[in-house]
Amino acid sequence: MTSCIRPYCDLIALRMLLLLISMLLVLVRSDSGDNRCLSSLISTCEDCLRSGPECAWCSQERFLDGAHVSQRCGSVTDLRVRGCEEAFIENPNVKVEVNATVGSSQVSPREINIHLRPGGEATFVVEVQQLERYPVDLYYLVDVSASMQDNLDRLKTAGLALSHQMKEHSSDFRVGFGSFVDKPLSPYIDVHPSKLQNPCSDYEVQCRPAHGFIHVLPVTQNMTEFTRVIQEQRISGNMDTPEGGFDAMLQVAVCQKDIGWRAEAKHLLLVMTDQPSHLALDSKLAGIVTPHDGRCHLEDNIYSQTTTMEHPTIAQLAEKLLENSVYSIFAVDQVQYQWYEDLLDLIPGSYVGRLFPKASNLKDLVVHAYKKLLSDVEVQIGVEDGQAQRFRVNVTAFCPDGAAVSGNTKCSGVRPKQTVFFKVTVGMSWCSADGGDRDVLMTVRPVGFNESVSVRIRQICGCSCTETGRCHDDDPSACPAETDACRADRSGAVCSGRGVCKCGTCVCDSSRLGNIYGKFCEMDDFSCPYVKGLVCGGHGRCVSGECVCLPGWTGEACDCPVSTESCVSDDGLICSGWGKCVCGKCVCDDSRRSGAFCEKCPICYNSCQSHW
Known part of the structure; x- marks a missing residue:
């Protein structure tokens, strides 16, 4: 040394x-320069809280006298150091509240409330458990075009065998049946008069007319009736290669009452075909330009909009299958296997299997598909329309085999009675334009399950204290004892019977159903009609159980604009003169017309009239 x-x-x-x-x-100095809480642009408590999750606001009077108001914003530690008393620091924390009162056998918890501020994150865990023996509803949706004759014949015997085998895996097995071909219009079918009634006339065979979708048999335990229905089925025919499978699948998913889907059962949709399906834009080949509305259109068990409404998009079909807890099993020809396999990533809860000649393996295919679909446990996250971009969501699945990968929403090989845990982290980037006055609804939905988790996100974008005043009541003994100031009228209840009067101000009760607020606790967000998840459509306030609409809105749920301005087309007419303005949207007088202003009608005039 x-x-x-x-x-x-x-x-x-x-x-x-x-x-x-x-x-x-x-x-x-570098840290202070990078601190988002120390911006001269901050002038209010709300501005401060929106700057980041680490920012807090001091509402203490005479705090830093003479300093710019932005100095009231800083980290909690910084404000303490600068002399702000704890009672005056506005620093709302992220909270996760789990409602354990709603029971569930498969998905837990069912209801969660989250309080989030900009830049903040909240984490919760969802448990999903596979039961051992579910009730099962299986709906056969069969392509009955001429090339399916052998498969249809095989179904007449395989259906009963499948029913017996499924009883080993289900406590209550039921089946239903429907058929489809294609839209009965050119160029999908031959419209020559002789072919409309019998598409197979060239082959001297009697066939049934082509159809989009026919619901033949609601789900039932009666296998005798099922066998009888199958025996009565006949083939039909069309011209082009693709069929109208997606059209029929959407109707099976959304027409729950007609099909007979049970709320407590697993829903299996078995689609048997040897060709691909038409997609949405293919409908324009027949001059059909009206987008599919995603609703049920069965009249007398026949799909009534097959010639007037487009095929659904893949995304639209996937959404409706998920909403209605439907698993899809595609039993298809070897040649078309790859086409349907490419759909698996686009349609959650789907399976594709190769159908052997004459449907010889149909029974084993369905049983294997059922086991595979139930062994895959996957969740999908949905945020109400227009709000998803403000939230970031990360999911980590903790599988029974010990695997846990961030961003993974699926576990495979799950056995009955095993539980999968999903850790869900939700972050909010910024507040909505309305300042976060309303909650945002998010859904965590296990694919194919008839139970889901409802997550209500409360945005913390405002402050409970005044900018430069006390956050809490002064000495309670100095408060007046009278409660008249807490009554809407002299004969009315104090705070509308939903709060207590403190110092002449109502402090409203808390409710598991939602929020109670207002000067006299007369308003809430749960006792009035909801539209798209918003009380009073987001255009009014709920006062004493009735919607009080904002100017420019009307209706029981404040969901209809008073003005018809949104229906005025470029030519100055209401709906181009071809319709009426209903609730701010054009309703066309002619079913052939479409478009936001009924301005589109590609089939109103033929080419000869247009090119004299």
Whole structure:
């Protein structure tokens, strides 16, 4: 070890200490410069809280007298250091509240409330458990075009055998049946008069007319009736290669009452075909330009909009299958296997199997598909329309085999009675334009399950204290004892019977159903009609159980604009003169017309009229 003369050693140590202090000062200045809470643009408590989850606001009077109002914003530690008392620091925390009162056999919890501020994150865990023996509803959706004759014949005997085998895996097995071909329009079918009634007339075979979808038999335990229905089925015919399978699938998914889907059962949709399906844009080949509305259109068990509404998009079909907890099993010809396999990533809860000649393996295919679909446990996250971009969601699945990968929403090989845990982290980037006055609804839905988790996100975008005043009541003994100031009228109840009067101000009760607020606790967000998840459509306030609409809105749920301005087309007419303005949207008088202003009608005039 080297030595030095004492005065020189002290000088070197002093210089090193000064150097260290200067480095720390640089770091502090750098940290302060990067601190989002110390912006001169911040002028209110709301601005401060929106700056980031680390920012808090001091509402103490005479805090930093003479300083710019933005100095009231900072980290909690910083505000304490600068002399702000704890009682005046506005710093709402992220909260997760689980409602354990709603029971569930498969998915838990069922209801969660989250309080989030901009930049904040909240984490919760969802448990999904596979039961051992579910009730099962299986709906056969069969392509009855001429090339499916052998498969249809096989179904007449395989259906009963499948029913017996499924009883080994289900406590209550039921079946239903429907058929499809294609849209009965040119160029999908031959529209020659002789072919409309019998598409197989060239082959001296009596076929049934082509149809989009016919619902033949609701799900039932009566296998005798099922066998009789199958025996009565006859083939049909069309011209082009693709069929109208997606059209029929959507109707089976959304027409729950007609099909007979049971709420407590697993819903299996078995699609038997040897061809791909038409997609949405294919409908324009027949002059059909009206987009599918995603609703049920069965009249006397026949799909009534097959000739007037487009095929659904793949995304639309996937959404409706998910909403109605329907698993899809595609039993397809070897040649078309790849086409349907490419759909698996686009349609959650789907399976594709190769159908052997004459459907000889149909029974084993369905049983294997059922086991595979139930062994895959996957969740889908949905945020109400127009709000998803403000939230970021990360899911980590903890599988029974010990695997856990961030961003993974699926576990495979799950056995009955095993539980899968999904850790869900939700972050909010910024507040909505309305300042976060309303809750945002998010759904965590296990694919194919008839239970889901409802997550209500409360946005913390405002402050409970005044900008430069006390956050809490003064001495309660100095408050007046009268409660007249807490009554809407002299004969009315104090705080509408839903709160207590403190110092002449109503403090409203908390409710598991939602929020109670207002000067006299007369308003809430749960006792009035909802439209798209919003009380009073987001255009009014709920007062004493009735919607009080904002100017420009009307209706029981404040969901109809008073003005018809949104229906005025470029020519200055309401709906181009071809319709009426109902609730701010055009309703066309002629079913052939479409478009936001009824301005589209590609089939109103033929080419001869247009090119004299």
